Amino acid sequence: xxxxxxxxxxxxxxxxxxxxxxxxxxxxxxxxxxxxxxxxxxxxxxxxxxxxxxxxxxxxxxxxxxxxxxxxxxxxxxxxxxxxxxxxxxxxxxxxxxxxxxxxxxxxxxxxxxxxxxxxxxxxxxxxxxxxxxxxxxxxxxxxxxxxxxxxxxxxxxxxxxxxxxxxxxxxxxxxxxxxxxxxxxxxxxxxxxxxxxxxxxxxxxxxxxxxxxxxxxxxxxxxxxxxxxxxxxxxxxxxxxxxxxxxxxxxxxxxxxxxxxxxxxxxxxxxxxxxxxxxxxxxxxxxxxxxxxxxxxxxxxxxxxxxxxxxxxxxxxxxxxxxxxxxxxxxxxxxxxxxxxxxxxxxxxxxxxxxxxxxxxxxxxxxxxxxxxxxxxxxxxxxxxxxx
Numbered sequence: 001x002x003x004x005x006x007x008x009x010x011x012x013x014x015x016x017x018x019x020x021x022x023x024x025x026x027x028x029x030x031x032x033x034x035x036x037x038x039x040x041x042x043x044x045x046x047x048x049x050x051x052x053x054x055x056x057x058x059x060x061x062x063x064x065x066x067x068x069x070x071x072x073x074x075x076x077x078x079x080x081x082x083x084x085x086x087x088x089x090x091x092x093x094x095x096x097x098x099x100x101x102x103x104x105x106x107x108x109x110x111x112x113x114x115x116x117x118x119x120x121x122x123x124x125x126x127x128x129x130x131x132x133x134x135x136x137x138x139x140x141x142x143x144x145x146x147x148x149x150x151x152x153x154x155x156x157x158x159x160x161x162x163x164x165x166x167x168x169x170x171x172x173x174x175x176x177x178x179x180x181x182x183x184x185x186x187x188x189x190x191x192x193x194x195x196x197x198x199x200x201x202x203x204x205x206x207x208x209x210x211x212x213x214x215x216x217x218x219x220x221x222x223x224x225x226x227x228x229x230x231x232x233x234x235x236x237x238x239x240x241x242x243x244x245x246x247x248x249x250x251x252x253x254x255x256x257x258x259x260x261x262x263x264x265x266x267x268x269x270x271x272x273x274x275x276x277x278x279x280x281x282x283x284x285x286x287x288x289x290x291x292x293x294x295x296x297x298x299x300x301x302x303x304x305x306x307x308x309x310x311x312x313x314x315x316x317x318x319x320x321x322x323x324x325x326x327x328x329x330x331x332x333x334x335x336x337x338x339x340x341x342x343x344x345x346x347x348x349x350x351x352x353x354x355x356x357x358x359x360x361x362x363x364x365x366x367x368x369x370x371x372x373x374x375x376x377x378x379x380x381x382x383x384x385x386x387x388x389x
Contacts, residue, residue: 052104088343121310147173167197176236200362231258
C-alpha cells in the first residue's frame with residue numbers, strides 16, 4: 001500500500017469544495033494509490049483539449065510577433081487577428097484538424113472567444129463618448145444605420161446567409177474584427193461566416209489605407225475633418241491608426257479617439273443580436289414542434305452579462321486604468337488565438353465556393369459608409385475645413 005506521505009502533497013492541488021471532500025479524496029488516494037474517477041476524467045478532458053489549444057495559442061504568438069515587427073517598422077498595415085486567421089487558413093489548406101487537435105481548436109474558437117469578449121468589456125468606458133463630442137456621434141449614427149439598415153437589404157439581395165451579412169455589417173459599422181468576434185457567438189455563426197466577415201472588412205481596409213489620405217488631401221480636409229472621416233469609415237483599429245497618421249499626427253490622434261468611441265457600439269449591438277437570436281431559436285423550435293417550449297436559459301448568451309458587467313465596472317471607475325489595460329491585452333491575445341482556431345477550422349476551398357458575393361457585399365457597404373460619413377460631415381459644416389470644439 002502506498003504511504004500517505006508519498007501523496008500528501010497532491011491534496012493541495014486537488015479541486016475541493018470543503019474539508020469532507022478533501023478527507024474523502026485523501027482517503028481514496030491513500031487506499032488505491034490513484035486519483036478519484038472525477039479527477040481522472042477532468043485530467044483526460046484537459047489533455048484532450050491541450051493539442052488544439054496549443055496550436056491556436058502558438059499561431060497567436062506568431063501573429064503578435066509579426067504585428068510587433070510591423071509596428072517597429074512604422075507600419076500599421078494588418079492586425080494580429082487577421083494575420084492569425086490567414087495563418088490558420090493556410091495551415092488548414094495543407095493539413096486538416098486531426099482527432100487529436102480538433103477538440104482543442106473547437107474549444108478555443110468557441111469558449112475561449114467568449115471569455116475574451118467578457119474581458120473586452122473592461123476596456124469599454126462609456127464615458128469616453130463625452131470626449132469626442134456630439135458631431136462624431138451624429139456621423140456614427142448615420143454610418144451605423146447605413147450598415148445595419150441598407151446592409152441587411154443588400155445582403156438579402158445578394159442571397160447571403162443572414163449570419164454572414166450581419167457579421168460583415170457589424171465589422172464595417174463598428175470596429176472590424178472585435179465586433180465580428182463579439183457578435184459571432186451570440187448568433188451562433190459558424191467559422192465560415194466569421195472568415196467571410198473578417199476577409200471582407202480586411203480587404204476594404206487594405207485599399208483605404210492607401211486611398212483615404214490621397215482623397216483627404218484632394219478634398220482639402222482639415223485634420224479634424226479627416227480624423228473624423230477615417231475614424232468612422234475605416235474598419236479595423238490598426239487600419240484607422242495607419243490611415244489617420246498617414247494624413248497627419250493630429251488627424252491620427254483624433255481618428256484613434258473616434259474609433260475607440262465607435263467601438264462602444266458593440267454593447268447595444270450585441271444586446272440587439274441577442275434578442276434577435278433568441279427570437280429565431282424560439283421560432284425554429286416552434287416550427288419543429290408546435291407544443292415545444294424554448295428554454296430561455298439554454299439559448300440566452302450568458303457571457304454577454306459578464307461583458308456588460310465588466311463595461312459597467314470600467315465606466316464607474318471600479319476597474320483601475322492599469323488593470324483595464326492588462327485585461328484588454330489579455331482579451332486581445334485570446335481573441336487572436338480564437339481567430340487562429342477559426343482559421344484552422346476554415347476550408348479555403350469552401351470559402352471560395354460562395355464566389356465573390358460576400359466580398360462584394362462588404363465592398364458595397366464599406367463604400368456606402370465612406371460616402372455617408374463624408375456627406376454628413378459636409379452637412380454639419382465639419383468638412384472640408386471645420387474644427388471640432
